Amino acid sequence: xxxxxxxxxxxxxxxxxxxxxxxxxxxxxxxxxxxxxxxxxxxxxxxxxxxxxxxxxxxxxxxxxxxxxxxxxxxxxxxxxxxxxxxxxxxxxxxxxxxxxxxxxxxxxxxxxxxxxxxxxxxxxxxxxxxxxxxxxxxxxxxxxxxxxxxxxxxxxxxxxxxxxxxxxxxxxxxxxxxxxxxxxxxxxxxxxxxxxxxxxxxxxxxxxxxxxxxxxxxxxxxxxxxxxxxxxxxxxxxxxxxxxxxxxxxxxxxxxxxxxxxxxxxxxxxxxxxxxxxxxxxxxxxxxxxxxxxxxxxxxxxxxxxxxxxxxxxxxxxxxxxxxxxxxxxxxxxxxxxxxxxxxxxxxxxxxxxxxxxxxxxxxxxxxxxxxxxxxxxxxxxxxxxxxxxxxxxxxxxxxxxxxxxxxxxxxxxxxxxxxxxxxxxxxxxxxxxxxxxxxxxxxxxxxxxxxxxxxxxxxxxxxxxxxxxx
Numbered sequence: 491x492x493x494x495x496x497x498x499x500x501x502x503x504x505x506x507x508x509x510x511x512x513x514x515x516x517x518x519x520x521x522x523x524x525x526x527x528x529x530x531x532x533x534x535x536x537x538x539x540x541x542x543x544x545x546x547x548x549x550x551x552x553x554x555x556x557x558x559x560x561x562x563x564x565x566x567x568x569x570x571x572x573x574x575x576x577x578x579x580x581x582x583x584x585x586x587x588x589x590x591x592x593x594x595x596x597x598x599x600x601x602x603x604x605x606x607x608x609x610x611x612x613x614x615x616x617x618x619x620x621x622x623x624x625x626x627x628x629x630x631x632x633x634x635x636x637x638x639x640x641x642x643x644x645x646x647x648x649x650x651x652x653x654x655x656x657x658x659x660x661x662x663x664x665x666x667x668x669x670x671x672x673x674x675x676x677x678x679x680x681x682x683x684x685x686x687x688x689x690x691x692x693x694x695x696x697x698x699x700x701x702x703x704x705x706x707x708x709x710x711x712x713x714x715x716x717x718x719x720x721x722x723x724x725x726x727x728x729x730x731x732x733x734x735x736x737x738x739x740x741x742x743x744x745x746x747x748x749x750x751x752x753x754x755x756x757x758x759x760x761x762x763x764x765x766x767x768x769x770x771x772x773x774x775x776x777x778x779x780x781x782x783x784x785x786x787x788x789x790x791x792x793x794x795x796x797x798x799x800x801x802x803x804x805x806x807x808x809x810x811x812x813x814x815x816x817x818x819x820x821x822x823x824x825x826x827x828x829x830x831x832x833x834x835x836x837x838x839x840x841x842x843x844x845x846x847x848x849x850x851x852x853x854x855x856x857x858x859x860x861x862x863x864x865x866x867x868x869x870x871x872x873x874x875x876x877x878x879x880x881x882x883x884x885x886x887x888x889x890x891x892x893x894x895x896x897x898x899x900x901x902x903x904x905x906x907x908x909x910x911x912x913x914x915x916x917x918x919x920x921x922x923x924x925x926x927x928x929x930x931x932x933x934x935x936x937x938x939x940x941x942x943x944x945x946x947x948x949x950x951x952x953x954x955x956x957x958x959x960x961x962x
Contacts, residue, residue: 624667657736690809
């Protein structure tokens with residue numbers, strides 16, 4: 491960079507050794523311009539959760555406290571995969587692994603997971619991405635931002651299924667990576683200190699389904715008593731994720747018929763006293779694909795509660811509580827307006843009723859018409875109409891549509907719900923007796939979304955790239 495700057499000065503005939511050499515003698519990368527920083531090769535550290543969450547955590551924290559533009563990529567499998575599968579602080583509550591007591595008499599790892607992404611975000615000016623390669627659109631988009639960020643260190647924490655240690659088939663890594671996001675087991679987020687001026691602007695939960703709710707919806711394909719293929723929709727919790735991995739296998743048992751049981755998402759909302767005598771369960775299928783219920787251990791319930799607490803923390807940091815408060819306030823205001831309008835209507839009706847009664851009384855007593863001031867005094871000179879509630883004028887419903895008759899034509903190219911996750915989501919439908927994954931518009935989302943030019947352009951791009959061309 492010193493040679494480059496001197497060459498530019500020479501070309502401008504402005505290089506003065508006596509003036510410039512003392513400055514160039516102590517030139518440091520911290521004095522580089524953004525254009526000069528962009529010319530530098532990327533310096534990246536790549537390690538697992540053992541190297542970053544545990545063994546090298548102190549050194550990592552020291553690095554993140556500087557302004558050194560070093561990139562740190564974490565391959566987070568939640569276990570020391572290279573050295574036999576010991577538990578790390580990135581391991582999840584209840585999982586079996588080396589150095590965590592296992593067997594029927596023990597409940598696996600008992601400590602809650604440490605969240606490196608959150609810890610890194612609260613270091614000065616650090617860019618943080620928590621992602622999964624199963625969400626290709628989210629991963630690729632934010633990896634590019636991660637690589638080009640040069641203001642300070644940047645951290646990329648990638649959920650990385652380890653088939654052997656997690657107890658899943660090799661071909662299921664991508665599906666379990668996506669399920670980890672959808673079940674809130676390992677949500678994705680971005681912390682970008684360049685966005686806005688407050689913490690709610692810095693955190694972004696784009697890529698998580700139903701980001702304003704505790705749980706997203708999942709679906710389970712099963713066969714009913716008549717042998718027909720059906721889909722069961724239910725709130726997807728970390729317990730549903732854990733039920734399909736061998737590291738949590740001992741926490742689930744087939745529930746006997748007649749047992750008093752509640753789905754996990756309902757069970758954890760009960761106070762401790764109300765849980766007595768009840769069993770939490772998740773839905774599953776047997777070898778014949780018939781619906782069954784599987785009981786959930788107390789350790790998995792604790793895992794679900796801890797993951798929900800973490801998810802709610804992310805929601806708060808991203809300002810989702812402010813959005814909810816605004817929506818609640820709007821609903822309360824609308825209710826008050828309706829209540830006021832109803833009160834005015836009732837008042838006017840009462841006045842009319844009294845006026846009719848007084849007129850009838852005057853007629854029966856043969857009093858001069860209009861001669862009395864009593865009836866007139868009961869009527870307001872000008873009855874003010876109640877303000878009508880503001881009509882919803884959001885024209886976003888015309889932004890984008892998918893004809894229900896065309897839904898079965900979807901090829902699940904993933905373009906819509908990966909590139910525009912605030913409008914589209916993945917779901918499953920039954921077509922010709924078989925379940926099929928398709929993209930769809932999130933129910934109700936168009937009622938409150940703002941139709942900005944940027945959003946319209948993104949919708950147009952998604953529609954153009956839709957393989958089945960069903961998006962309009």
